[in-house]
Amino acid sequence: MSGIDGMEEPGGDRRAEKRGAVTLVGAGPGDPELLTLKAVKALQSADIILYDDLVSAGVLDFARQEAKRLLVGKKGYGPQVKQAEINALIVSLALQGKHVVRLKGGDPGIFGRAGEEIEACRAAGIPVRVVPGISAAQGAAASLCVSLTHRDHARRLQFVTGHSREGALPDDLDWGAMADPAASTVIYMARATLPGFRAHALAAGLDPATPAVAVLAATRPDEIRLAATIGTLPEKLADLPADRPVLVLLGHAFGALLEQAEPAADRRLSGTG
Amino acid sequence: MSGIDGMEEPGGDRRAEKRGAVTLVGAGPGDPELLTLKAVKALQSADIILYDDLVSAGVLDFARQEAKRLLVGKKGYGPQVKQAEINALIVSLALQGKHVVRLKGGDPGIFGRAGEEIEACRAAGIPVRVVPGISAAQGAAASLCVSLTHRDHARRLQFVTGHSREGALPDDLDWGAMADPAASTVIYMARATLPGFRAHALAAGLDPATPAVAVLAATRPDEIRLAATIGTLPEKLADLPADRPVLVLLGHAFGALLEQAEPAADRRLSGTG
Structure with missing residues (x-):
């Protein structure tokens, strides 16, 4: 499986370089079996996972035990302000050298506000990648x-x-x-x-x-x-x-x-x- | 992981009942790591896998060794005739009691001709399910x-x-x-x-x-x-x-x-x- 062995893995060398990175991960529609292998791998290399209301509990079971989990749901908040707060939190954690997994229900690229989070990371010079999910x-x-x-x-x-x-x-x-x-x-x-x-x-x-x-x-x-x-x-x-x-x-x-x-x-x- | 343990698995009891079933599986866009866990599980319970030109070789590596693999690409054929042949082949194999995995590039539900294969299975009384894929x-x-x-x-x-x-x-x-x-x-x-x-x-x-x-x-x-x-x-x-x-x-x-x-x-x- 050269495709897997050769995969870029931003969390892998975090102890050596202490350089943060952000991975936007699609959690899929609900059934944890609809996670991709790549999403599981990202969850297992995360230092901290920021997840939405829409992510089902079984999905988080795939994360490594040591990873911190933080619910950043938007219920009851003005969506625009709250999104800016999430962007700032992602950037702040990555600048501390963490591998931040931003876990979103469905696919981050389909009505998932990925565009804004990618822009925030890039503006801060943080490496960012996207793992798509089943919408x-x-x-x-x-x-x-x-x-x-x-x-x-x-x-x-x-x-x-x-x-x-x-x-x-x-x-x-x-x-x-x-x-x-x-x-x-x-x-x-x-x-x-x-x-x-x-x-x-x-x-x-x-x-x-x-x-x-x-x-x-x-x-x-x-x-x-x-x-x-x-x-x-x-x-x-x-x-x-x-x-x-x-x-x-x-x-x-x-x-x-x-x-x-x-x-x-x-x-x-x-x-x- | 109750969602996994409780999952319907048509191939699982095929030896007991010798009743065929068909699973349409999305192979994703190419990177084998973009398979879902559910797709891997289907590949590992298949008796025979009918796959498209668009499915990458690494994806097939997830199938169990005993599974037969059959390329049913459409290159160079009139698509309409060929699709009818594929439908007939799927039905015929399932009626022999096989768990047939029909593996398609991307998501079978998005320009994947799944509708016609589902109808053919239903017309023949064969249980059919769909595992979505990353398009x-x-x-x-x-x-x-x-x-x-x-x-x-x-x-x-x-x-x-x-x-x-x-x-x-x-x-x-x-x-x-x-x-x-x-x-x-x-x-x-x-x-x-x-x-x-x-x-x-x-x-x-x-x-x-x-x-x-x-x-x-x-x-x-x-x-x-x-x-x-x-x-x-x-x-x-x-x-x-x-x-x-x-x-x-x-x-x-x-x-x-x-x-x-x-x-x-x-x-x-x-x-x-």
């Missing part, structure tokens, strides 16, 4: 056993977030792109803003009968799925537990899930927790 | 140390393929969505169709100065990156080796790569090796 969308699709891009239904796959910089629905989303019947759309953090999303997308021409599946805690033992249409899903979200982000998969590639759920009231697809 | 786009972004969705530059991330069912540029792509300055776009299999993509996207209003980075063999030792603009990239692709698919990352989130590449002719970003 929540990929985890949900695998768990539902569907393709995000079934070639009969989707020529384009798009990910959007229900939260802009200010926490509301982004006002500059391309609504024509959302209305495209040949796209699969995944909406992250969709709970609060899905009614607004629906209103804009339907006004742009989206068919209200387009299949839409909400998934909470994808790939975890307590995963919940709710299949509906975009016309009816927003009201149904009120029945779901409030302590987890809601991911919505939207598009004709997910039509089979709706067919499975509707006639038989399948528990797994219509569960309300 | 080429995620691998490339991590390797370039950029976010696909830097919040200053991208509210939307979209994946499209340069090859439709017939192998040409899809004619029903939403060109307005491609021209959106607030999107990051990843074009898979972009080599042959990028000039046509550019013509349509510019006609729809895309700024020709939009940063565009071509990546070949992302995360592999022979990775090649070429940073340009969408206005100039298509002609530059001719300088790249012809034996690898070309991935193109397009959008203002990738502007820093262009700045790095242009003044200094950085070898890693302008290599034509």
Whole structure:
């Protein structure tokens, strides 16, 4: 395995050089088995791990025992201020010579604020690298056993977030792109803003009968799925537990899930927790 | 690790029941360390592994020695006919009681034809599950140390393929969505169709100065990156080796790569090796 033996490992020589480094690591959607081998290796070479609310406990079990663990969740804080604090903390720890692992739910490169943390490290002259992770969308699709891009239904796959910089629905989303019947759309953090999303997308021409599946805690033992249409899903979200982000998969590639759920009231697809 | 112990493992009891099963497994972008733990577990319980051209050799090293390995690449074949043959082969092997692992480059759920293989298995009554993988786009972004969705530059991330069912540029792509300055776009299999993509996207209003980075063999030792603009990239692709698919990352989130590449002719970003 030359690919593994030859791998750059910033934590490896930290005692010799006492030079800090930062690794942004994707923790995947929840199931600890969806960590990559590279992510496990990073966890096992970390001095300190700064992790999000979205990282499941089983993922942290892969870290070496000596590593410090620090929850830097954003619940209840203004996201912009808190992110600046996290950036400063990462830089400060690395300047002390630590190998800092910044562990994020999903993939740091997809709505994970990696861009800002990379910039902060670079501005401080700290070596930084990224270990990608399975995104929540990929985890949900695998768990539902569907393709995000079934070639009969989707020529384009798009990910959007229900939260802009200010926490509301982004006002500059391309609504024509959302209305495209040949796209699969995944909406992250969709709970609060899905009614607004629906209103804009339907006004742009989206068919209200387009299949839409909400998934909470994808790939975890307590995963919940709710299949509906975009016309009816927003009201149904009120029945779901409030302590987890809601991911919505939207598009004709997910039509089979709706067919499975509707006639038989399948528990797994219509569960309300 | 209850998540691991409690995991459904279709190959585990194959000797007791002699009931076949199929697992579609994402092999990730190339670096074997970007396999998930779950993918390794599937490889180690497979009786037979059907793998693509895009799967790197190091990934197959994780399979148990007794597993048969069968390359089912599509090079030089009409893709539609060949896919039907692969579907039939998967079903036939599973009906013989084998645990069949269908190993695909990247994530089977993103332009991986998983939808058709899942349908073929279900039609034959064969249990099927999906293990997601790191997509080429995620691998490339991590390797370039950029976010696909830097919040200053991208509210939307979209994946499209340069090859439709017939192998040409899809004619029903939403060109307005491609021209959106607030999107990051990843074009898979972009080599042959990028000039046509550019013509349509510019006609729809895309700024020709939009940063565009071509990546070949992302995360592999022979990775090649070429940073340009969408206005100039298509002609530059001719300088790249012809034996690898070309991935193109397009959008203002990738502007820093262009700045790095242009003044200094950085070898890693302008290599034509």
